[in-house]
Amino acid sequence: MTEMQHIVLARRPEGAPVAEDFRLETAPLPVPGDGEVLVKLSHFSLDPYMRGRMDDAKSYAAPVPLNGTMEAGGVGEVIASNHPGFAPGDIAFGMFGWASHGCLPGKELRKLDPAHGPVTAALGVLGMPGFTGWAGLMEYGRPKAGETLVVAAATGPVGSMVGQLAKSLGLRVIGIAGGAEKCQMAVETFGFDACLDHRAYDDAKALRAALADACPDGIDIYFENVAGKVLEAVLPLMNVGGRIPLCGMIAWYNAGALGANQGGEVDQLPKLWRTILVKRLHVHGFIITDHFHRFGDFLKQVGPKVAGGDIRFVEDVAVGLENAPAAFMAMLGGGNTGKQIVAL
Amino acid sequence: MTEMQHIVLARRPEGAPVAEDFRLETAPLPVPGDGEVLVKLSHFSLDPYMRGRMDDAKSYAAPVPLNGTMEAGGVGEVIASNHPGFAPGDIAFGMFGWASHGCLPGKELRKLDPAHGPVTAALGVLGMPGFTGWAGLMEYGRPKAGETLVVAAATGPVGSMVGQLAKSLGLRVIGIAGGAEKCQMAVETFGFDACLDHRAYDDAKALRAALADACPDGIDIYFENVAGKVLEAVLPLMNVGGRIPLCGMIAWYNAGALGANQGGEVDQLPKLWRTILVKRLHVHGFIITDHFHRFGDFLKQVGPKVAGGDIRFVEDVAVGLENAPAAFMAMLGGGNTGKQIVAL
Structure with missing residues (x-):
């Protein structure tokens, strides 16, 4: 495996996004630098906020640049690590984007314990x-x-x-x-x-x-x-x-x-x-x-309720990176049921 | 003195109020009943909120009824009292309306100490x-x-x-x-x-x-x-x-x-x-x-600053009850400078 795939913003949408606003690309698999971790994604998240990132408008976060990888949180298995906190086989969450693989500084990642439930929970109910x-x-x-x-x-x-x-x-x-x-x-x-x-x-x-x-x-x-x-x-x-x-x-x-x-x-x-x-x-x-300093409190309070079934969650899974744009466009129109996820 | 004067809402304005929306009337001077206090007003207040009371729209307060006295806070001298807390000569604040005199239950009035500054402050800076x-x-x-x-x-x-x-x-x-x-x-x-x-x-x-x-x-x-x-x-x-x-x-x-x-x-x-x-x-x-339970705190904190000149105030005084409508209409257009008051 020397290549990865990702979806880039091909052009800025006018109104509702259409297929031509996205493009699937192949790129060389990144080599992790100092402190970095390479992850093979199993799932990433599709969320409404991503529509805002497609516009070149002043907002609370920078837009995705043209031809840049669409933004998303994802989870997957570490396949190479230059960070002491991560070893191959670990499961990690990070902002890898709409992609098959991602390489980020270890300090930007969060290690998940699969014993705490399905890893996809980190994209939705516990994310x-x-x-x-x-x-x-x-x-x-x-x-x-x-x-x-x-x-x-x-x-x-x-x-x-x-x-x-x-x-x-x-x-x-x-x-x-x-x-x-x-x-x-x-x-x-x-x-x-x-x-x-x-x-x-x-x-x-x-x-x-x-x-x-x-x-x-x-x-x-x-x-x-x-x-x-x-x-x-x-x-x-x-x-x-x-x-x-x-x-x-x-x-x-x-x-x-x-x-x-x-x-x-x-x-x-x-x-x-x-x-x-x-x-x-x-x-x-x-x-x-603005509130991530309270994320630990959230996990502590809500994690057990999810594990115990007191807080339930429903996921809508699209399979395959190439199907992410269609799933995203459908979601903006309410076509999904439950948390929209892409499985790779 | 057996009569009083007051200004009533003659009709509901369409857009900006005009002179015909108000009417000056004469009425017998009220005789205070049990617990009531009769006051001869020296000043009353004109405030923007009164425009809302002229409309028959659902709001946080009831509208002034047609032919009812226009609402206002006023100050004046007690001329008769059936309430143990007030005696003739006392200075009192109450919601007497646009009027030369007013008669209200003593429990709805607040006694003012003229030693604490001009009584008109109770209509503006300390009101x-x-x-x-x-x-x-x-x-x-x-x-x-x-x-x-x-x-x-x-x-x-x-x-x-x-x-x-x-x-x-x-x-x-x-x-x-x-x-x-x-x-x-x-x-x-x-x-x-x-x-x-x-x-x-x-x-x-x-x-x-x-x-x-x-x-x-x-x-x-x-x-x-x-x-x-x-x-x-x-x-x-x-x-x-x-x-x-x-x-x-x-x-x-x-x-x-x-x-x-x-x-x-x-x-x-x-x-x-x-x-x-x-x-x-x-x-x-x-x-x-909704906040009047804190009015005492306000007077305690701000009263000394007003008395000491650290908080200043400016008043715009119209003289004569009959001039209240014109002063009110001007105020809605920003024609006043400082707190708009009517002196009787």
Whole structure:
């Protein structure tokens, strides 16, 4: 084995990515330098944030350069190491990208213990998405027993973590998801009190009416990861003193420069601003990379619950590096069910 | 004296209030019942929030009923009392409305000690507006020395309190006000580092460029009381982790149903939402009536600073009840300088 494969950003998408925005390339297998570790990946993660990295817009992280490898966290087996902390055969997590192999400084990698469960958990329920749900809910949601929480993408790795944690804390939890199958999964697998299929409602007004029925005491926490129609439906139902941890807005990710003019011809900002004032809401934007100093606490708290089956997770696995772009494009449209992973 | 005068809401305004929306009426002087106190007002307060009370829209407080007395806090001398805590000659503050006299239960009144400074301070710097600035800044702004704060309506009773407190805590403070005279006052009287005249800039973009010059290290706290063009100018300049205490949006108060479609034809909400996410902002809506349990702390902390001249205040006094509507309408357009008061 002297070669590796990876997928590069062939061009910047306009709107929703298409196949031509990606290109599968072959490259020489890297030789690890001082302190570096070479890993043969078994799986990598596909997450909505990667859509943002494809745009050349100023954001909290640098965009993927044109012809650069698409960004992703992955797991795999160490096949060569110049770092004392890693030996061949170890299983490691790192930001290797959409690739068959990766070579990174050992200090940027995290060793996984396969005894703690499937290694893919490090990409989802016990990785960045699960950690995002935990940190956002606990730090900014400030959940209290008896309150009502709403989260969309309910069967995704963030939404399902938020919902299950909130249920375990005694909240009423209402999910929103795309399609009857996911809604059933939110209730039966993840224990949500109810889950609404946003596709069954023509507009925000219809969705709001259904949400109002499902939330007779209003909404205290809206964990925001989708925006768009769901945000519009939720806002008027927020209770006084409500909290909105805001970590994503997938409904708007495909609009080119994120956030530019995706709405209608009516400026909704004054209405939002008024709602925040009148309802005394607390809106907290957060980026999970700011919180990694608490990752150890997260693993300690949530790891045993995952191992014990108290927190469940669902994965959607695409097989083969060449199928990553299609899986990614489908995910942005809600075509996946559970944490989207690529297996190599 | 057997009669009193008061101003009632004659009809609900469409957009900016006009003279015909108000009516001066004469009524018999009330006779205080059990536990009630009759006060002859010397001054009452005009504040932007009163515009919201004129609309029949669901909000955090009930609207003024048609033909009901316009709401206001006022101060004056007790002329009759059936409450053991008040005697004729005492000076009291209460929500008497736009009126020459008022009769309220003694338990709803606060006795003022004229030795502590002019009684009008209870309407501004040591009343609801000053308290709004203090509570919003300290609880939600979380100011730290070396940071940069921006506040508009800089010479108003909220903005001038926020700016002076922030200066005393070691922040760089940039004001925004309407007109060169107010800008000069913000710097010379209130000690702001700089103050921009929003009228000197054609649009949000031009104002933003000037703000960027005045805030070379970005903006950490935007104390929001105006919205509109200022909000649009400020948002892109917010630093990561910035805070926005949000207590008002006077730029949008005259649009009938507050917050409905005052913006342009582009939906600015996605851009705002993106900024909150990318910059990890914390937006806190608050209504000062939720915080009155801390009013004693406020008086204890800020009262001595006002008495000692460390916190200064400016009042704009209209004379005569009949001139209250004109003064109120002017204030909504920024025609006042300092705390707007009506003297009787």
